[in-house]
Amino acid sequence: MHPLHREAHLIERIGWLRAAVLGANDGIISTSSLLVGVAAASTSINEVIVAGVAGLVAGATAMAAGEYVSVSSQADTETADLTKERRELAEQPDAELRELTNIYVQRGLDLSLARQVAEALTARDAFATHARDELGLSAHVVARPIQAALTSAVTFAFGAAIPLIIAVASPLARIPWLVFAGSLVALAILGAAGARTGGAGILKPMLRVTFWGAIAMGTTAAIGRLVGHVL
Numbered sequence: 714m715h716p717l718h719r720e721a722h723l724i725e726r727i728g729w730l731r732a733a734v735l736g737a738n739d740g741i742i743s744t745s746s747l748l749v750g751v752a753a754a755s756t757s758i759n760e761v762i763v764a765g766v767a768g769l770v771a772g773a774t775a776m777a778a779g780e781y782v783s784v785s786s787q788a789d790t791e792t793a794d795l796t797k798e799r800r801e802l803a804e805q806p807d808a809e810l811r812e813l814t815n816i817y818v819q820r821g822l823d824l825s826l827a828r829q830v831a832e833a834l835t836a837r838d839a840f841a842t843h844a845r846d847e848l849g850l851s852a853h854v855v856a857r858p859i860q861a862a863l864t865s866a867v868t869f870a871f872g873a874a875i876p877l878i879i880a881v882a883s884p885l886a887r888i889p890w891l892v893f894a895g896s897l898v899a900l901a902i903l904g905a906a907g908a909r910t911g912g913a914g915i916l917k918p919m920l921r922v923t924f925w926g927a928i929a930m931g932t933t934a935a936i937g938r939l940v941g942h943v944l
Contacts, residue, residue: 736865740872745896750933752888767871777866
């Protein structure tokens with residue numbers, strides 16, 4: 714017989730990967746859109762840089778706060794469900810055993826085998842079994858508010874720094890075009906890296922993120938130019 718081995722599944726990365734991709738993507742798109750829009754309406758590069766730095770700081774802070782609040786709400790719901798499940802196991806173990814048996818029947822086992830499996834897993838760790846098979850909670854999907862908040866803030870700042878650096882190094886008249894082009898390249902790389910890390914194909918994520926990034930930047934550039942001419 715072959716020795717048992719531990720398989721590393723890509724879904725174990727889902728918690729931090731989602732926050733990282735979302736943060737970096739938002740950092741690039743929102744900051745580049747802001748820079749392109751301001752540059753199209755501005756006559757001073759200082760105004761563009763100030764807007765970019767403010768966007769980076771405000772965006773990273775907002776991402777951290779938003780992720781922490783939303784994921785904390787998820788964690789509160791998970792905790793409430795787990796508390797309820799623990800109480801039900803203590804107060805009505807027979808009903809919980811029948812419920813677990815029905816879950817395995819619905820997954821394809823016959824009643825006798827489902828009952829044996831439910832009894833065996835209940836004897837081993839009833840609470841962990843119900844958390845996993847009844848509530849769908851396991852280690853790789855449990856909400857982690859602090860991890861999500863820090864990951865989003867750091868990756869947003871990293872993403873936002875890319876168009877900001879391009880803007881700082883560019884003449885005012887060329888900022889919209891250079892930031893636009895550079896940000897699209899960064900978005901394509903981000904889409905490919907995120908897909909590769911998650912074990913998915915890279916073409917669709919690259920096209921998806923660059924398409925919507927181009928729409929966002931093009932829209933803000935048009936509005937900025939329009940406002941600039943009006944003022």
